[in-house]
Amino acid sequence: MRKIMKVSTITILVASMAGCSFGGQSSPQSAATAQAGGGQNQLAARTESSMSQAAPRSSMADTAHMKRQSVPPPSRTDSMYFKNYGTNPFISTDEDNLSTFAADVDTGSYTVTRSYIQEGSLPPPDAVRVEEFINYFPANYPAPKQQTFGIQVDGGPSPFGSGYQLVRVGIKGKEIALENRKAAHLVFVIDVSGSMDQENRLELVKKSLRVLVDQLSPTDTVGIVVYGSQGRVVLDPTSAENRRAILSAIDELQPEGSTNAEEGLQLGYEMAARSFERGAINRVILCSDGVANVGETGANGILRSIEDYARKEINLSTFGFGMDNYNDVLMEQLADKGEGQYAYIDSFSEARRVFTEALTGTLQTIARDVKIQVEFDPKAVDRYRLLGYENRDVRDEDFRNDRTDAGEVGSGHTVTALYEVKVKNEEAGKLGDVRIRYHNVSTKQVEEVSHPLQIQSKLSTELQFLASVAEFAEILRESYWAREDGSLRNVLKLAESSATGEQQLEFVRMVKDSLAIRGK
Numbered sequence: 001m002r003k004i005m006k007v008s009t010i011t012i013l014v015a016s017m018a019g020c021s022f023g024g025q026s027s028p029q030s031a032a033t034a035q036a037g038g039g040q041n042q043l044a045a046r047t048e049s050s051m052s053q054a055a056p057r058s059s060m061a062d063t064a065h066m067k068r069q070s071v072p073p074p075s076r077t078d079s080m081y082f083k084n085y086g087t088n089p090f091i092s093t094d095e096d097n098l099s100t101f102a103a104d105v106d107t108g109s110y111t112v113t114r115s116y117i118q119e120g121s122l123p124p125p126d127a128v129r130v131e132e133f134i135n136y137f138p139a140n141y142p143a144p145k146q147q148t149f150g151i152q153v154d155g156g157p158s159p160f161g162s163g164y165q166l167v168r169v170g171i172k173g174k175e176i177a178l179e180n181r182k183a184a185h186l187v188f189v190i191d192v193s194g195s196m197d198q199e200n201r202l203e204l205v206k207k208s209l210r211v212l213v214d215q216l217s218p219t220d221t222v223g224i225v226v227y228g229s230q231g232r233v234v235l236d237p238t239s240a241e242n243r244r245a246i247l248s249a250i251d252e253l254q255p256e257g258s259t260n261a262e263e264g265l266q267l268g269y270e271m272a273a274r275s276f277e278r279g280a281i282n283r284v285i286l287c288s289d290g291v292a293n294v295g296e297t298g299a300n301g302i303l304r305s306i307e308d309y310a311r312k313e314i315n316l317s318t319f320g321f322g323m324d325n326y327n328d329v330l331m332e333q334l335a336d337k338g339e340g341q342y343a344y345i346d347s348f349s350e351a352r353r354v355f356t357e358a359l360t361g362t363l364q365t366i367a368r369d370v371k372i373q374v375e376f377d378p379k380a381v382d383r384y385r386l387l388g389y390e391n392r393d394v395r396d397e398d399f400r401n402d403r404t405d406a407g408e409v410g411s412g413h414t415v416t417a418l419y420e421v422k423v424k425n426e427e428a429g430k431l432g433d434v435r436i437r438y439h440n441v442s443t444k445q446v447e448e449v450s451h452p453l454q455i456q457s458k459l460s461t462e463l464q465f466l467a468s469v470a471e472f473a474e475i476l477r478e479s480y481w482a483r484e485d486g487s488l489r490n491v492l493k494l495a496e497s498s499a500t501g502e503q504q505l506e507f508v509r510m511v512k513d514s515l516a517i518r519g520k
Contacts, residue, residue: 081326084125096396099419101371102371104135105361105413107344110136114510118346128476130389135415141414143172147449151169151171154456160467164422169372171414184216187269188222189225189265190227190288191288193256196289199322206251213240221238221275222237223236223268229258235249284316286319287319288320289325290326315408316338317362319342321344339368366410367440371394374417374434376421376432383421385421467494468498471490
């Protein structure tokens, strides 16, 4: 299924690194046919023809599709940059029974939203990516014993779509013990420009990196590059055994000048290339608010370099800091092209979670170009809709094209996708099959595993909670499918009855705060 067109990352990077201001969102164009190609235009035509049937989720008995939204340029809210990737429609299985997308373990959208709510306002709709809300909460999937990935499928009646089933597709990566983690050669590329002097953001970067350094092993190394008006080397690659030298270099960082992100990244990659060790973890870690106003305005060269270095097994992870002038678009897309993880650090607690509890998964990739394909049985399923993953769309015919770039998954990471499904028979057992295809980092081989798609008579408690999270995101992003019957009070009711643990209870508080902000 080709759902929502991807916008050229080159365009995003050019505008972001030039420090351009984007205006408000452009009006949606019918099916994004101006930029879509091939089979995409064909699907746009048939979704256009069924627009007259579109209806809210509560009355979708006769609905097969919704008109697809176009993908306007990145929007600017004050000085915050986000992008509208559209909303997936319902798809009739008679027209397309395959749903294909890249795995995603990013979580930045959830923590950006949390920062907005903690400051007393709701996020702009474009800031919300449903899959990053869902995947912020690690699911309790069993770890595979032999294979790289385990697959779990479950589901039951949807609590937010009368007459529909909610189906969960989950994967769990194999776990690698900390003592078995590969040696890590890390290069921190740190934004020390004037914008990082706001809201204590550079100080939070320093505290976050101290947490990370404290978790490193003697075989690891750290190098540090900073950039303000210019990029410069602060610390050549240094053994983690020399902790004092590394922490001293971090502590001495001070805000300075404008923002030459292009030069900082280039220096960071050059350092990573010099210290490259085959078979080890070779990673550049960018810490920034994403603002850039000095350097190569075309940015095509650095974009190509990011992809070239990723092919040479030097990956880029991005960690965002700060509000009011934060560029979510740039940070998310850089990590995507650099085959790394994107997270937003809004507090010391979040830094501890990312760099302590999930460090091995953050650093050590177990599989590259991870693609998921769900094949729905047209005899059992009438129509389906994937919640989120609009900017992770993969053409169905590219599922087995092993040159197609897709998602990267680290040790122990979980990936969850939710579907709303209209079944033809309430008693239906098997609804189809799930397939995962990926490059195994250890064996250097392409592997593919599959699992039957089945549901149960009721949702598990864990899935009920994730349903509340997904619906919350749908309401905040003003999804077409939540406009008529989306209710924060219903979300709160389900979340309160199913939440367990600190992270989930924090989500309940977020929903309560959102209700108070809305005032209804």
